[in-house]
Amino acid sequence: MRRIALLAxxxxxxxxxxxxxxxxFYDGFGPLQPYNWTCPPPQAGANTKPGAWHVDLKxxxxxxDAGSAFDRDGQIVIGFLPGAFAATGKxxxxxxxxxxxxxxxxxxxxxxxxxxxxxxxxxxxxKASNLVVLYSNLEPAPTDVYSATDPAGPWKSIxxxxxxxxxxxxxxxxxxxxxxxxxxSASPRxxxxxxxxxxxxPIIVAVLIVLVVLAGIPLAVLRRRRAHGGVQEEGDx
Amino acid sequence: MSxxxxxxxxAVRATLVGAYVLCIEWARVSIQAQPGLAIAALVIGGxxxxxxxxxxxxxxxxxxTSRVGLRIVGGMALGAVLLLPAAVRSSAVPxxxxxxAVAAIAVSVGEELxxxxxxxxxxxxxGGAPLAIAGSTAVWTAAHALSHPPAFxxxxxxxxxxxxxxxxxxxxxxxxxxxxxxxxxxx
Numbered sequence: 264m265r266r267i268a269l270l271a272x273x274x275x276x277x278x279x280x281x282x283x284x285x286x287x288f289y290d291g292f293g294p295l296q297p298y299n300w301t302c303p304p305p306q307a308g309a310n311t312k313p314g315a316w317h318v319d320l321k322x323x324x325x326x327x328d329a330g331s332a333f334d335r336d337g338q339i340v341i342g343f344l345p346g347a348f349a350a351t352g353k354x355x356x357x358x359x360x361x362x363x364x365x366x367x368x369x370x371x372x373x374x375x376x377x378x379x380x381x382x383x384x385x386x387x388x389x390k391a392s393n394l395v396v397l398y399s400n401l402e403p404a405p406t407d408v409y410s411a412t413d414p415a416g417p418w419k420s421i422x423x424x425x426x427x428x429x430x431x432x433x434x435x436x437x438x439x440x441x442x443x444x445x446x447x448s449a450s451p452r453x454x455x456x457x458x459x460x461x462x463x464x465p466i467i468v469a470v471l472i473v474l475v476v477l478a479g480i481p482l483a484v485l486r487r488r489r490a491h492g493g494v495q496e497e498g499d500x
Numbered sequence: 501m502s503x504x505x506x507x508x509x510x511a512v513r514a515t516l517v518g519a520y521v522l523c524i525e526w527a528r529v530s531i532q533a534q535p536g537l538a539i540a541a542l543v544i545g546g547x548x549x550x551x552x553x554x555x556x557x558x559x560x561x562x563x564x565t566s567r568v569g570l571r572i573v574g575g576m577a578l579g580a581v582l583l584l585p586a587a588v589r590s591s592a593v594p595x596x597x598x599x600x601a602v603a604a605i606a607v608s609v610g611e612e613l614x615x616x617x618x619x620x621x622x623x624x625x626x627g628g629a630p631l632a633i634a635g636s637t638a639v640w641t642a643a644h645a646l647s648h649p650p651a652f653x654x655x656x657x658x659x660x661x662x663x664x665x666x667x668x669x670x671x672x673x674x675x676x677x678x679x680x681x682x683x684x685x686x687x
Contacts, residue, residue, distance in 0.1 A: 266669035273662040274581050280658035281585035284651055297649060467686050468587040471580040478573045486570070 298399035299336045301378045302366035313338060313378060315361040322350040332358035332382065339380045339442065342393040348386040357385040363441070367414040375445040376402035379414060382439045391435045394421075396444045398430055405444035408434045414441050514622035517552055518639045521614045524548045525643035528607075539603045546606030549614040561617040562673030571670075575678020578666060582659060582683035604684040612677040615640045615660070616667045633664045640664075659683075 299313040314335030320343065321328040327348040333340040339360060348356045362378045369375040377398050398405055407420040423444075424433045432444045508516070528545030532538040553561055615636050624632035640660035641653055648656055663676040 270662075270665050270669055273658070273665045277581065277655070277658040277662045278585055280655040281582075284655050297651075464583065464686055465587045467682075468580050468583045471576045471583070471682070475573055475577045475580065478569065479577075482569050482573060 298377075298397065298401070299338065300399075301362050301364050304401060311336075312364075313362040315359065317357060317359040320348070320356040320358065322348075322353050322355060325351060327353075327356050327386070332360050334360045334362055334380060338362075338378065338397040339382075340395045341382055341436070342395075343388075344390050344392070347388060347390040347392055348384060349389050350386055353386055355385075359383050363414060365414070367441075369445060369448075370416045370418050372448055373409060373418055373445050374448045375409070375443045376405050377444045379441055379443040381414075381441050384439055388437070388439050391437050394434050394436050394442065396432050396434075396442065398432060398444055400430060403446065404430075405432050406446040408432055408436075408442060408444050410436060410438070411441045412438075418443075420447075510622065510626040514619070514626045514635070517614075517619045517622045518635070520552055521549060521619060522639060522643055524614075525611075526646050529647040539600065542600070542603035543606045546603070546608070546610030549607075549610030553613040553618040556618055556621060560621045561613065562620075562667055562671055563617075564672075568674070571672050571674035572678060574666070574670065574672065574675030576682070578663070578675050578679025579682030579686070581662070582679055583686050601685060605681055608680040608684045609677055611640075612663070612673060612680050615643075616663055616676050617673050620664065620667055629668045633661070633668055636664050636667075637661045 297310075299311045301313060303310040316333060316335045318330060318332045320330045326346045327343065327350040329343060329345045329347075331340055331342045341358075341360070343358075350356055359382070361381045361383075363381055367379050377396055394408060396405075396408055405423070407423050409418045410421050411418045418441075421436055422434050436442070524545055528541050528548075532541035532545075558564060619639060620632045620636045623635040627635075637657060637660040641657040644656045645653065663680065666676055666679075667673060
């Protein structure tokens with residue numbers, strides 16, 4: 264009885280602890296940090312709103328210095344090469360990265376899976392810049408980064424590189440504006456071939472419970488009969 | 501390695517096994533963050549974790565062959581318990597791409613053999629069940645410190661405690677392996 268009571272207590276502790284965090288925390292398949300949403304999807308659980316940030320790039324001898332700009336949460340990072348900006352007559356270039364709190368709807372034919380970010384600078388961008396966008400494991404992986412000069416659109420794909428760290432999508436951009444990662448909703452949903460999650464999870468759990476009940480009852484009856492029959496069993500299972 | 505470890509003092513053995521699994525887990529997490537290396541890191545990490553149990557008698561690992569049916573049913577029950585908090589939430593469902601399925605199985609089996617198998621056995625020999633349960637849970641939690649935000653570690657610890665208590669209460673590792681595999685595959 265003591266063992267059963269301790270197991271029951273452990274189940275209760277686990278249920279409470281698991282309820283406090285977003286699901287999917289097993290074995291590091293998820294991102295190192297939870298994604299901070301401007302408009303969290305229902306499955307996000309506890310959420311911290313993302314914040315804006317800005318950097319000042321020095322202009323040395325009329326050439327803007329190399330550097331990176333990012334939002335407060337590091338969920339979007341843009342890297343600038345030396346001379347990335349038309350910096351004539353300036354001493355610094357200010358770059359602002361702001362998550363849009365208005366949460367623009369995904370345009371027709373595109374499904375965004377990240378926040379929409381606005382990146383502005385105090386000088387025009389003249390060199391292609393590297394753009395890294397983080398995404399959440401609560402949504403399908405994006406296939407492209409999209410950009411626009413106005414959050415109402417039109418949005419166009421600026422592609423994505425093949426190689427990137429887990430839960431990041433990388434591309435280059437020739438101009439600043441609005442950015443989000445997503446996929447074309449006309450094509451099959453990326454990551455559609457899955458082994459779990461999605462709407463399947465409640466079904467998986469229900470099947471497991473049914474199997475445990477259906478298999479457990481006969482096994483318990485058999486065990487009881489053997490015990491009454493005086494058969495000595497090895498192990499404690 | 502386990503053959504060598506078996507000849508050492510229990511305290512030394514437990515320390516070495518704990519240090520080994522921590523190093524493997526932290527290395528796995530560091531490598532899988534590199535582009536294109538995630539699946540390889542998970543699979544190799546899982547195999548490396550399982551290797552620590554090599555040479556340890558099956559009964560000391562909790563891998564006896566008696567009552568196989570009950571062990572399997574127990575594994576399904578553990579899987580259901582591990583998944584239940586996510587399942588009852590409306591659409592609270594991360595998606596595991598199919599490509600990670602093999603990696604998920606390798607890591608799940610490797611972790612159970614390492615934490616509730618070899619490490620539990622070493623700690624049990626050193627200080628009995630309380631040390632085995634508490635110690636394996638503590639090392640399990642520390643092993644996940646690099647891959648999980650601090651807020652998640654309480655849930656990780658609770659899962660480790662549940663699996664370790666099952667290992668103690670039923671002297672069984674088959675059910676934790678099955679439950680762990682189901683949980684990793686389903687989320």
